[in-house]
Amino acid sequence: MYNGLVHAHSGLRWIVLILLFAAIFNAAKSLSSGRYEKKDKMINLFAMISLHTQLLIGLVLYFISDRVQFDKGWMSDRGLRFYGMEHILLMVIAIAIITIGRSKAEKKLIGSRDKHRRILINYTVGLILILASIPWPFSFWAILGGGWS
Numbered sequence: 001m002y003n004g005l006v007h008a009h010s011g012l013r014w015i016v017l018i019l020l021f022a023a024i025f026n027a028a029k030s031l032s033s034g035r036y037e038k039k040d041k042m043i044n045l046f047a048m049i050s051l052h053t054q055l056l057i058g059l060v061l062y063f064i065s066d067r068v069q070f071d072k073g074w075m076s077d078r079g080l081r082f083y084g085m086e087h088i089l090l091m092v093i094a095i096a097i098i099t100i101g102r103s104k105a106e107k108k109l110i111g112s113r114d115k116h117r118r119i120l121i122n123y124t125v126g127l128i129l130i131l132a133s134i135p136w137p138f139s140f141w142a143i144l145g146g147g148w149s
Contacts, residue, residue: 002064009057013134016054019047020098020127027120036105036112044102044119051095051126062088082135090133098126 023043030040062068067083074080101122105115 002061005057005061005064009054009061012050012054012057016047016050017127017130019043019050020123020130023047024120024123024127027116027123031113031116031120034112036115040116040119041106044105044123047123048099048102051098055091055095058088058091087133087135090129094126094129094133097122097129101126 026040026043030036062083065083067079069080070084071080074084101118104122105118109115109118
């Protein structure tokens, strides 16, 4: 079960990133159109749903993974600190920023340009935080076992 969840969490990362890039590109492209259509809502919604699914899988992994340990001195161990605090904290903040941005765009903002601008800003900030906290194989976190799959 554990390996299946790790592979699902790692594989879903690519779908999440593609949907986030699609939502950001769509918001940037549609910013000057003056319309906020159903396709815009759906792209933003699917990106957010994939993020929340990723979060749920990640939370299960957080509680069953041996990479997350709160023994004495865990903050001085880079791997334990990354998975126990930094990764989850940045991801939750990113997902909250994206969720709040979509909620404001859908419910509180009236003008189409304002909606696209809110999506563009919030999704971009969230994406930057997500990219910064993924243990990429070429990053500093590669020592922790990050990979492409």
